[in-house]
Amino acid sequence: MFNYIKDENRGFKNLMNGEWIDGISSNLIDVNSPLDNSLLGRVPAMTKEDVDLVMKTAKDAQKKWNSVTISKRAEILYKSAELLLENIDELAEVMMMEIAKDRKSCKSEISRTADFIKFTADTAKNLTGESIPGDSFPGFKNNKISIVKREPIGVVLAISPFNYPINLAASKIAPALMAGNSVVLKPSTQGSLSGLHLARIFQQAGVPSGVLNTITGRSSEIGDYITTHKGINFINFTGSTEVGKRISKITSMVPLLMELGGKDxxxxxxxxxxxxxxxxxxxxxxxxxxxxxxxxxxxxxxxxxxxxxxxxxxxxxxxxxxxxxxxxxxxxxxxxxxxxxxxxxxxxxxxxxxxxxxxxxxxxxxxxxxxxxxxxxxxxxxxxxxxxxxxxxxxxxxxxxxxxxxxxxxxxxxxxxxxxxxxxxxxxxxxxxxxxxxxxxxxxxxxxxxxxxFLGVKSSGMGTQGIRYSIESMSRPKATVINLRER
Missing domain, CATH: 3.40.309.10 (Aldehyde Dehydrogenase; Chain A, domain 2)
Structure with missing residues (x-):
């Protein structure tokens, strides 16, 4: 199921608007194995123009995705989990060669990710809104009712690290999708092959065109451009404290959820x-x-x-x-x-x-x-x-x-x-x-x-992760106040 995300020259493609495409530039980045330095594949060094196209695609698709029912979104996530397990051997091989993790741990990561995705779907289906009577606050009568539900934030930029390239990408993608957001996945270059394979899993499971897109490239060239792009509404980042602090410094009025370094x-x-x-x-x-x-x-x-x-x-x-x-x-x-x-x-x-x-x-x-x-x-x-x-x-x-x-x-x-x-x-x-x-x-x-x-304080992070917490982080309350006529 993975053959057409790459060409005969081991050049991988990116997922944009439901299609696997090369970047505007012909520049490629080699991904070599830490085990023997063998060439595993080449990923596009995407340009700022590529990023603009991806962001527009994600923004347009999110509006349609928001109208899809929670139960339908859950069905797609259940299917994603099934496909992960069906392809566990191939995915484990890719991951093992790309990040030098042993096969047993790779398979364990994939199995855990499948469980995470299923639990995310279950949790989202059971999240409820609330109604709040106005007269519970002093000075107000009982003619006001606030109906509170959760709304998606918009386009989520998911930046994943090398060490858990399947799990820590999916732990961003699945809650974002269930909340009604579209997602742009930017995997670490070392780990990008695993990330692209994961994107293909979600696509094969039925995630609509444009709802999940990927970007590969050098952070030194497009990192700041992506994180400050006006099309991004939320950034979910796992990586070094140094990079996390930079993202926090250069962004403005964009919510951040970050897992950074530790000295446990x-x-x-x-x-x-x-x-x-x-x-x-x-x-x-x-x-x-x-x-x-x-x-x-x-x-x-x-x-x-x-x-x-x-x-x-x-x-x-x-x-x-x-x-x-x-x-x-x-x-x-x-x-x-x-x-x-x-x-x-x-x-x-x-x-x-x-x-x-x-x-x-x-x-x-x-x-x-x-x-x-x-x-x-x-x-x-x-x-x-x-x-x-x-x-x-x-x-x-x-x-x-x-x-x-x-x-x-x-x-x-x-x-x-x-x-x-x-x-x-x-x-x-x-x-x-x-x-x-x-x-x-x-x-x-x-x-x-x-x-x-799951959270860090001080230089170890910002915000709280964990399935329910992640869904809530990547959504926002919206209140509709019903004003009843006084009798």
Missing amino acids: AAIVLEDADLELTANNIIAGAYSYSGQRCTAVKRVLVVDKLADELVKKLKEKIEKITVGNPLEADADVVPLISSKAADFVCELIEDAREKGADLVIGGNREGNLIYPTLFDNVTTDMRLAWEEPFGPVLPIIRVKDMDEAIEIANRSEYGLQSSIFTENIDNAFYVADKLEVGTVQVNNKTERGPDHFP
Whole structure:
């Protein structure tokens, strides 16, 4: 079902107004595999003129889509979920080659996305409006009734990242569609092939022409133009804090929903279950090489427990599968680019030079960085504050939970934190004081279940995601006031 989104020269096309087209320019961007640098395909470097056409198409189509019933929209989403599962093997292969994620995790992402889409349809069908009597407010009689329903915002720009190219694109597209919006998907260049395949799934399921469109191209050339385009009514972005702040700065009067960076802390208290704690830290820090905004990115552990925890972590790191996901279901795989690997190595070298104790790892082969653990990391080291997006974890020793809270909150980020303790009073004490969107008690930091609220504070994001929350974010209340004649 995917053959005609690309030509015989491995050049992919973009979806615009129901057709797969080349850009006005003949310029193409190579998409190479992080696994072996092989050419996977070429995507159009779309121009500002292309963007104008896409935006007009999306604007015109949205008006018709808004008149489609909720139940009909839901049917299309159910079909999309079915098609995802029917094509799971092919999609997993594309994703594995494009972002170096192991096959098992790719399939898991696709299955989870299908569930997300179905739950989104179910949730939207069950969202209701309200009627508000006027006499409930002092000074008004009972001759006024406000009928409140939700209206679409218009054209949603969905900008998705490389690390979850199916799930984090669909988590923007599905709620936007159910709210009655049209969508322009701008996937990360590394991840764009997966994004285009996903767009084809929605098209095949029956999304009308122009309601879902795609744009590929260099952010340095068209990024600002897209985000400030007058045809955009809402921006849903997942990516770096740096880019998110720029979008926030240059846009005006456009609602934003953004998931940005994180420096998620695992706080380990004296009474923590060490086996449970170590297992969760390992899974949270090293799965998919730590290339997740919700990865455990630092451990704040009380001194009395630190030696024992470090010993357990080292033992478990020695058993982590490392390598090419084509050969095994590896947890630690090559990073997405040489630039990403270079940055992680900078943090490693800084920690070494400033006296941190390298417990294990620290070596590199190409873009593959072996799982790395540092002990006795101090707050003057970059690794204590900067997000590596790689398989390196700092242990910061603290005297008590108050010091852990203070260090955790000193970060510019505020996505999630974990607290490991058997004392429920301490769990709530710490959770109440942490400046983050979510606190996990006795579990690794993670996204989901997808109907839970998901948000970051400070430099970690803006707005609240989660199925119902996303639908509400990408719609607005509209009130119609009925004025009855007084009798």
